[in-house]
Amino acid sequence: MPEENPSVPRRAAEWLLRRAVGFWPHESGKWGRALAAELPSTAGAWEAIRWTMGGLMVLMREWMRHAMGSWKRPIGVPAGGALESQWKNAPRAPRTPRWVTALLLLASICLLMTPDARQAIRTGLRAWRPYGGWREDTEFVAKLRKEASHHRDPQLLGLLALMSDDNNEKTRSAAEAVQADPSLTWIYSMIRLNEQPCCMLHPLIEPGVVALQKWDPDNAVPRLLAADVVYEHAEKAWFETGGRGSFVFPEKTVEQNPKWLAAMDSAFKAPKYDSYAPKAFDLCRAVAARYDTHEPELTLQVMFRTWLWESRGQTRIYDGWLFEQGEAAERAGNLEAASAFYWRPAIFAEQVVSQDRDENENWALTYVERDSFQKLEPLLIKMRRTDENAIVQYRLASLQATIKATRWDGWFGSWRWYRDGWAGLAIRSLAIVIPLLAAAALVSLFIVLLRGRANVKSQGRGFATSCAAVDFCPVLLLIASASLFAAYHPIAVAYQRVISAPWQINTMGDLEYAASAPYGLPMALTEFYYSYFNAYHYWIAAIVALSMLALYILFRRAMKSSTI
């Protein structure tokens, strides 16, 4: 019988067991009540406390069993509830057991936490930016800029000079880097300012070209840049006249400019050609290792800012001029002179190809050499130089075979990373799909957990969708994560292998491929994406798609109301 004036320990024991019953798992709740119902029968406070302690132990055991058993049920399906008996066939209940869902999510998290997958998502999302995302406003450039402000490291300053889009920062960083470490003088060859056109006319650029010529006097590249400065002056003058006259006016002007002709002649006679591309990539690698910035985009930014577009432009103009001089000499009957003019572009191209390992430079000069030999071949026949012509024919056939072997599918076809762009498309797409799937999985789990305990019949279509999402999203997330890892891991391995190689990189192809692959697209999409990519087209497409969806919904509603 209950005591009339229970002691404090007994009252405490009773209160504790009553509270414990409230926390008892649903499926074994009656045993909690059974334990509590016996408590008034216990004799004495100590006995009541012992009974309560035993009850609490049973409660813990039941909770453990409940927790273990719950892994077999889907999330949102409580034990002993209305859903438990019908979840296997109910459309409004998840069907995947909790332990399977947890395992799928855990496996996805493990995959996504790997450095390769994280880098793939970052790079994949950046790749969707217009023009491939080769912009300097990325977080790692900001990080490098911050480091540079603290350390004033010449190599880091040099790299910032190459990458920055800020003209003042470019010129200031380049000057400071070269002053601190004169072996970085080659940086001046790659400084391109953003004032288009005439980007070589910045007051700080011309002294840089002069310094470069002094630092590396035997190299053709500083001489080409000196010619470029002359060309930019001509171009500026042409712009100042309002562009009157022929569009090719600056080119024709420089062809009559003795300073430009002397610079180009000197460049074509230079004993060596070094575009400094390996130095740029060594700088990139050194800075990446020192400041722990292993982003392929860093390489891309350097790569796209270091091509010698201007010098190549000067070469093209000079080649044209040499061919014109050769044709004039041929017409005048001076075949020896014509032969000398035609040979010069070929000799220069051979020198570049043999001395410089930059594949992009070499690719352009292959065409120059071919044009040169095409001019020479009929001339040498006319001059009856059979042996010389045999060599020319052999080289011409070789060059034409090289050009033919290199697939050319439009503007992007020459780049290897666009030729197998399916990996790029997969990385880009999965970088978007994975966050969406993860968000869908988490939101649906939250909804199902929150509403799962309610009456199954009261759940609407939204709940049914959430249940389907709980079943499918973790599976899809794991597949997407594994696919992303599979698509990016070989690229990451290739990139790391090149970027961490203990020797100087001379062949840029592998590095270019590894850094650029995530930005690639299959050829059919490339032309469309880069021809039509702009916000306007995408807005139009989005509005059209949403309008069609709205029309469909309205049509469905109208049909439904008319049938009632």
Place this chain on the structure above:
Amino acid sequence: MGIRLRISPQTLAVIDSLLQHPAQWRHGYSLSQQTELPSGTLYPILMRLEKLAWLETRWEEPGNLGRPPRHLYRLTGPGRAWATEELRAACAKRIWKPVYSGV
């Protein structure tokens, strides 16, 4: 009997006690007092027996003011047969000597 329980001395004590008056409904506390098992040991045994359908349970009719109805237990028909067999087996192996049931 199909399913075999892990027969511990505590379980033998409980079934021995329940077999003393097989037709009689017993309270948890009285079982605890008779077998000297604490509630934390007794109730898991009862829960297992019920799950195997060897123990039937019911709630006491409400009547006593000031206290909740108690939970009552007794062995089912198959439960009695199983319990008797287990006690005999334990006796034969000399791991248990029935105290209450006289098996």
